[in-house]
Amino acid sequence: MSQLQLYLQQPFVQRALLVGVLVALCASLLGVTLVLRRFSFIGDGLSHVAFGAMAVAAVAGLTNDMLLVLPVTILCAVLLLAGGSNAKIKGDAAVAMISVGALAVGYLLMNLFPPSGKSNISGDVCTTLFGGTSILTLKPLEVWLSIALSVVVVIFFVLFYHKIFSVTFDESFAAATGANTRLYNLIIAVIIAVVIVLAMKLVGSLLISALVVFPALSAMRVLKSFRAVSVCAACISVLCAAAGILIAAVAGTPVGSTIVVADMAVFGIFSLIGFARTK
Amino acid sequence: MERNDFNNYSLKLDQERGHTDALLSCWDLSLGYEGKAILEHLNFEVRAGDYLCVVGENGSGKSTLMKTILGLLHPLKGEVLTGDGLRQNEIGYLPQQTLVQRDFPASVYEIVLSGCQGRQGLRPFYSKADKALAWQNIRRMELEPLARRCYRELSGGQQQRVLLARALCATRKLLLLDEPVAGLDPKVTTEMYQLIADLNRKDGITVVMISHDLESALRYADHILHIGSRIYFGSVEGYLSSETGARWAGKGGAEA
Numbered sequence: 001m002s003q004l005q006l007y008l009q010q011p012f013v014q015r016a017l018l019v020g021v022l023v024a025l026c027a028s029l030l031g032v033t034l035v036l037r038r039f040s041f042i043g044d045g046l047s048h049v050a051f052g053a054m055a056v057a058a059v060a061g062l063t064n065d066m067l068l069v070l071p072v073t074i075l076c077a078v079l080l081l082a083g084g085s086n087a088k089i090k091g092d093a094a095v096a097m098i099s100v101g102a103l104a105v106g107y108l109l110m111n112l113f114p115p116s117g118k119s120n121i122s123g124d125v126c127t128t129l130f131g132g133t134s135i136l137t138l139k140p141l142e143v144w145l146s147i148a149l150s151v152v153v154v155i156f157f158v159l160f161y162h163k164i165f166s167v168t169f170d171e172s173f174a175a176a177t178g179a180n181t182r183l184y185n186l187i188i189a190v191i192i193a194v195v196i197v198l199a200m201k202l203v204g205s206l207l208i209s210a211l212v213v214f215p216a217l218s219a220m221r222v223l224k225s226f227r228a229v230s231v232c233a234a235c236i237s238v239l240c241a242a243a244g245i246l247i248a249a250v251a252g253t254p255v256g257s258t259i260v261v262a263d264m265a266v267f268g269i270f271s272l273i274g275f276a277r278t279k
Numbered sequence: 280m281e282r283n284d285f286n287n288y289s290l291k292l293d294q295e296r297g298h299t300d301a302l303l304s305c306w307d308l309s310l311g312y313e314g315k316a317i318l319e320h321l322n323f324e325v326r327a328g329d330y331l332c333v334v335g336e337n338g339s340g341k342s343t344l345m346k347t348i349l350g351l352l353h354p355l356k357g358e359v360l361t362g363d364g365l366r367q368n369e370i371g372y373l374p375q376q377t378l379v380q381r382d383f384p385a386s387v388y389e390i391v392l393s394g395c396q397g398r399q400g401l402r403p404f405y406s407k408a409d410k411a412l413a414w415q416n417i418r419r420m421e422l423e424p425l426a427r428r429c430y431r432e433l434s435g436g437q438q439q440r441v442l443l444a445r446a447l448c449a450t451r452k453l454l455l456l457d458e459p460v461a462g463l464d465p466k467v468t469t470e471m472y473q474l475i476a477d478l479n480r481k482d483g484i485t486v487v488m489i490s491h492d493l494e495s496a497l498r499y500a501d502h503i504l505h506i507g508s509r510i511y512f513g514s515v516e517g518y519l520s521s522e523t524g525a526r527w528a529g530k531g532g533a534e535a
Contacts, residue, residue, distance in 0.1 A: 158403070165389065169393060170377065172351060173445070177368050178367070223384060224427075225427075
């Protein structure tokens, strides 16, 4: 316990907690609509795109890779989601295509043109995929950027909550009664891309899907209205992220995996509650 | 091509005068996807208080017609005119159920309220009037005891009533129903038809329904639009005495 208090006084742990909680909150808010639209794997797919873009940025020697990673990821998110239910290549196939393609190109480029000054390619790749400890080494600028983007995402979610609901539940009804579904799909796609680029720092690209999917699915086991599910998913995600980071700091386990295991545990508990209720 | 000449004549007159007092009118409409026409030279109109059933074989373009009326699809030729104070986004639409909805965690109230979304524009929240309208339609569809229940736990007939209440939030005048009894058992089907007939007769709501069920279409509707290789538009009586109608009705209609 005293060890935990000691950790909590460290500014790097405080920063990690703050950023981790905010990013987990954003991911879970969007997770509900993504799971319901059968786009659970978009988190995984887009994070691989971000990984590919990072590799290109590293090869090109860009100092701030965000300038390349964010626009490329947003572009892919728009391509995947803005088509809505009318897209030519449907959801899962499109996500799989973009995700595997970007991963392969990224890894290939890093092998062909090893970035100068870094020799440990597989270590680098492993960190990007699994998150490593990079959340504990955040710079103040990154912290502020994460906070600002998270706040923007949460505000957007609140303002567009009812529109997200109607577009998710029934896109053709929404369009037929005059809602601008293309615009809403576009906004949702951009927000998801931003959240995923942020979340990569936290859990790495392989585990982002967990952040998106688990809180939403856990809440859906038990709750019966869209609003209750959204609020509950957000709470679950925040608690699991905080618990995961603290446990990781104390026990020295990888941050990303610890958060995901916490999310899985909550999912198990909620499934049991849901099962017991139907009995 | 067999048509109801009187109706065509009056439609033509309206067209030439450049206006029409019908809620919906289509003149020489061609529809289809990506330049390929499924249906050509379609003429019909819907006046306030009408109950029109759209019938025809599978693949004859019933759903395409519905999407075109709703403005989800552009016609290849001609246009769908709305009149009598009706705007295109004021059509209450009852779509067929989608896969997404089957396990959707949403309460009945949330879904009915979302029928008001089309009028919202960029306003983020619903007004008191919107919420009152939602409750009014929940009561109208006798859903009050279920209002806080989860949509996925309801029976098929109850789910259709929820979607009908939502459609009523989007319109005061015209309902467009896409096979509203698909997958319902016979008893619930009868109740659903009765509900729709009541909305039409008692509340004066105009109904346009796509249907597979010719027998019920003939019993409840007052106008028939038959599409396919032969097109018929006109009254139910006229349909039965027409060649297309007689053949279809003789076959028992619907699934060929």
